Amino acid sequence: MxxxxxxxxxxxxxxRDAVARDLAEAGYDVVAACGEGRQAVRVAAAVRPxxxxxxxxxxxxxxxxxxxxxxxLDPPARVxxxxxxxxxxxxxxxxxxxxxxxxVKSAARAEFLDAVARTVQGDAVFTPGLxxxxxxxxxxxxxxxxxxxxxxxxxxxETEILRLVAKGLTxxxxxxxxxxxxxxxxxxxxxxxxKLHLHNRVQLVRYAIEKGLDTP
Amino acid sequence: xSTPAARPWARRTGPGVxxxxxxxxxxxxxxxxxYAGALIANGYGEYRxxxxxxAVFAVMAAWTVVAARVRGGRLFGVADVAVAVAxxxxxxxxxxxxxxxxxxxxxxxxxxxAPVMAWALRGGARRGVAAALAVAVxxxxxxxxxxxxxxxxxxNGVVLLLMVGVIVGYLGRLAIDAELRMARAVALETATRExxxxxxDLHDSVLQVLALVRRRGGELGGEAAELGRxxxxxxxxxxALISAEVLAVVPGPRLxxxxxxxxxxxxxxxxxxxxxxxxxxxxTPATPVVLARAxxxxxxxxxxxxxxxVAAHCPPGTRVWVLLEDDGAAVTxxxxxxxxxxAPGRLVxxxxxxxxxxxxxxxxxxxxxxxxxxxxxxxGQGTELELTVPR
Numbered sequence: 001m002x003x004x005x006x007x008x009x010x011x012x013x014x015x016r017d018a019v020a021r022d023l024a025e026a027g028y029d030v031v032a033a034c035g036e037g038r039q040a041v042r043v044a045a046a047v048r049p050x051x052x053x054x055x056x057x058x059x060x061x062x063x064x065x066x067x068x069x070x071x072x073l074d075p076p077a078r079v080x081x082x083x084x085x086x087x088x089x090x091x092x093x094x095x096x097x098x099x100x101x102x103x104v105k106s107a108a109r110a111e112f113l114d115a116v117a118r119t120v121q122g123d124a125v126f127t128p129g130l131x132x133x134x135x136x137x138x139x140x141x142x143x144x145x146x147x148x149x150x151x152x153x154x155x156x157x158e159t160e161i162l163r164l165v166a167k168g169l170t171x172x173x174x175x176x177x178x179x180x181x182x183x184x185x186x187x188x189x190x191x192x193x194x195k196l197h198l199h200n201r202v203q204l205v206r207y208a209i210e211k212g213l214d215t216p
Numbered sequence: 217x218s219t220p221a222a223r224p225w226a227r228r229t230g231p232g233v234x235x236x237x238x239x240x241x242x243x244x245x246x247x248x249x250x251y252a253g254a255l256i257a258n259g260y261g262e263y264r265x266x267x268x269x270x271a272v273f274a275v276m277a278a279w280t281v282v283a284a285r286v287r288g289g290r291l292f293g294v295a296d297v298a299v300a301v302a303x304x305x306x307x308x309x310x311x312x313x314x315x316x317x318x319x320x321x322x323x324x325x326x327x328x329x330a331p332v333m334a335w336a337l338r339g340g341a342r343r344g345v346a347a348a349l350a351v352a353v354x355x356x357x358x359x360x361x362x363x364x365x366x367x368x369x370x371x372n373g374v375v376l377l378l379m380v381g382v383i384v385g386y387l388g389r390l391a392i393d394a395e396l397r398m399a400r401a402v403a404l405e406t407a408t409r410e411x412x413x414x415x416x417d418l419h420d421s422v423l424q425v426l427a428l429v430r431r432r433g434g435e436l437g438g439e440a441a442e443l444g445r446x447x448x449x450x451x452x453x454x455x456a457l458i459s460a461e462v463l464a465v466v467p468g469p470r471l472x473x474x475x476x477x478x479x480x481x482x483x484x485x486x487x488x489x490x491x492x493x494x495x496x497x498x499x500t501p502a503t504p505v506v507l508a509r510a511x512x513x514x515x516x517x518x519x520x521x522x523x524x525x526v527a528a529h530c531p532p533g534t535r536v537w538v539l540l541e542d543d544g545a546a547v548t549x550x551x552x553x554x555x556x557x558x559a560p561g562r563l564v565x566x567x568x569x570x571x572x573x574x575x576x577x578x579x580x581x582x583x584x585x586x587x588x589x590x591x592x593x594x595x596g597q598g599t600e601l602e603l604t605v606p607r
Contacts, residue, residue: 012424016479033313057420084423092502102365105427106451109435127535128499136501166499167600169551172318 003029004120007049007077009040009066015105019053019082019112025029026113037061039071043116044050049077051119054099056083056090064093071098076205080119082112095193101125124190134192135159141199143208150202152195163190231389237337237384242284245330249273249280254327259320268310272303272323275428283330293338296331297347301354305542308362316363322355329380336385344381350376419454426451452493460563482509482546487516488540491523495533499539505547507607515549515583521577522551522601530555545607546587552600578603 006028011073013035020030031047034040035143037058044052052070056063063081070077079099081091091102100117103112126134138159140150154162164174171185178185201209218293229401253276255268263269286292317492322328338346352374359370393535421588426447433444507515519538526536534555541548578601582589587605 011425012421012430015424018428070420074580084420084427105424106430106448109431128497128539132499132539133502135499136503139501139543140503141539163541163550166537166539167321167550168497168535168554169552 001029002057003118005029005048005050006116007029007031007040007044007047007052007061008033009052009058010055010082012055020035022113023053023092023116026116028116031033032084035059037063037120039065040066044070044073044077048073050075051080051116052077053080053082055114056081056094062090064090064097067094067099068097077168078119078122080115080125091130092137095130095134096196100190100193102127102130104129107184123208126165126189128166128168131162134196135166137161138192138194150199152193152199154192158188158192162192165189179181189208217514233395234337234388237388237391238283241330241333241337243279244333245283245327248325248327248330249276252276252327253324255321255325256323259315260301262312262315264309264312265310269323270304272306272310275299276303276324280327280330283334284543290338293331293335293347296334297350300324300328300331300494304351305354305358308358309526316359317365319365319367319369322358326354329377332377332381336381336383339385339386340386341382344385346375346376346381348374348381354357355470415511422485423451423454426454429545447494448494455492480509481506482512482541484512484515484549487512488519488549491520491538496523496536496538498538498540501542505540505542507547507605511605512586512587515547515587515603518578518581519549519551522603523579525578526551526553526555526599547607549603550600551603552598554598557595557597558599 006023008016008020008023008030010019010033016035018056019108020033023030031049031202032040032043034043034186035058035062038152040052040054040058041061044131052066053178054063054066054070063083072080073161076098079094080101080103081094081099082103082105083091084105090149100122101124103115103125107115111147118125123161138152142153144151160178161174164177169177171189174180174189175182175185224417247456251274256273258268260269279296283296288296303324304322307316309326310323311320312538331371332344332347334353335347356366356370360366396505430451431445433440433442434446436444484507485500485505488498488500523536523538526534530553534553536551536553539548539550539552579589582603582605587603590604591603592602593599
């Protein structure tokens with residue numbers, strides 16, 4: 001006991017077991033392992049995981065939906081997306097829905113456990129691929145014919161750091177190059193995800209109000 | 217006629233064009249029959265055999281009901297024409313010779329056009345014309361031999377019948393064919409989409425297994441590690457293939473009939489995707505980076521040359537990251553490796569010495585596109601190339 005409560009959502013039984021075993025061996029408390037999205041959302045409400053490792057491709061609802069539901073729990077579960085193929089749009093959607101990290105399944109065991117540990121800490125787990133997607137998304141938001149006044153923007157520093165992440169530099173290397181502390185780099189990266197997530201939620205609420213979904 | 221392929225579709229989506237045309241023919245037949253009936257009632261007292269007129273109308277009405285229910289095949293079509301001709305010729309028995317010579321219409325009036333329409337629908341313009349002649353010849357014969365006149369009205373009637381045969385036959389076939397083609401296209405599209413979905417699912421599970429083998433194999437060591445390494449290579453190759461397949465279709469104008477670099481466009485992401493491997497990581501936006509096809513190809517080739525350069529000059533196991541950015545005004549591709557780096561001055565030196573690898577293949581290409589190449593390198597920190605091409 002005493003381990004961090006982790007949940008695994010993956011429709012591939014071999015993978016689910018391998019990931020759960022790795023986590024258990026590393027001292028985590030694997031409270032649930034689900035193969036379907038709806039089931040995962042139901043179970044999560046009961047077992048209250050602190051961290052969820054979620055595959056994007058599930059048989060019923062998508063991993064993006066699961067991520068949204070898990071991030072909406074109180075307290076929210078931190079979501080680390082683990083996906084097999086580079087489903088680009090899906091990864092971006094999951095991040096906007098509140099996932100704080102993304103890793104491809106081919107990552108080594110040590111890399112995976114490190115990513116889970118960072119997710120537990122509340123740090124964002126970026127691959128260069130995800131940094132490229134997030135950069136692209138901010139540029140897209142800014143370039144839309146008439147960018148909304150409340151569209152999130154990156155500061156110059158954030159852009160600089162995201163570009164370095166996308167070029168494969170570690171946080172430590174970035175800190176050295178820009179003469180910043182490791183923590184500061186971490187926070188900047190985190191902010192880029194936080195702003196996207198917030199923007200997404202604001203848009204969902206606005207949509208709900210427009211459609212009259214906010215009143216019973 | 218309606219082939220088996222067309223039928224189920226027509227049934228599924230309500231009445232097809234063909235059913236509508238047949239219904240129109242039935243309505244025409246009924247209205248013509250009523251019109252003929254009205255004329256017969258009107259001229260009842262003046263006929264040679266009034267009861268004969270009534271009998272002809274009875275036959276027409278009965279046949280109209282039958283024809284509305286039975287679409288039938290060729291045999292029914294022949295019977296259809298035969299009944300029409302019989303009713304038409306019966307005019308000779310019922311009407312007086314004087315009335316016919318005066319130009320009074322036949323008892324059947326326009327009713328005889330219905331079998332012509334039916335034949336045209338069944339077999340196209342040619343059959344329609346044949347049916348029109350089959351009806352027109354007895355008509356002309358009746359007028360010429362019995363009434364011994366051949367008036368303008370008779371001639372007009374013949375022309376109208378022929379036109380019905382040609383127009384209904386041609387347009388009907390055209391509409392039915394168009395519908396059939398549409399149905400086939402829809403079926404093909406559905407099948408293609410389904411196949412794509414199956415391929416995606418299949419690929420996904422294959423990727424999962426390969427990734428798992430790679431991960432476990434690496435941990436077990438020895439021969440298993442070798443298997444794991446092979447699985448990893450295949451995984452990267454398969455992932456690149458899928459992405460390329462999905463991204464290869466770029467919406468955009470393609471000029472027909474021109475050559476390869478025809479002013480069409482290409483998604484640069486799709487062209488860079490094949491470079492991704494276990495040692496080369498690719499970072500791109502989620503949305504297409506669309507460039508003129510020729511520009512995209514040259515830029516991708518320059519990136520390929522930069523990667524070749526890394527492979528040639530860096531120790532094995534060197535990792536490379538490729539970042540694609542599009543800020544609207546320019547497209548930037550960064551290629552960074554974590555190799556030993558290039559000592560200051562060595563590039564210039566190499567260029568001067570005539571070893572043109574990097575200079576020619578990367579710089580030259582990008583310069584031709586109106587872009588710039590920036591090289592940042594220091595010993596121990598790897599090398600970074602930034603290729604920027606304005607839009």
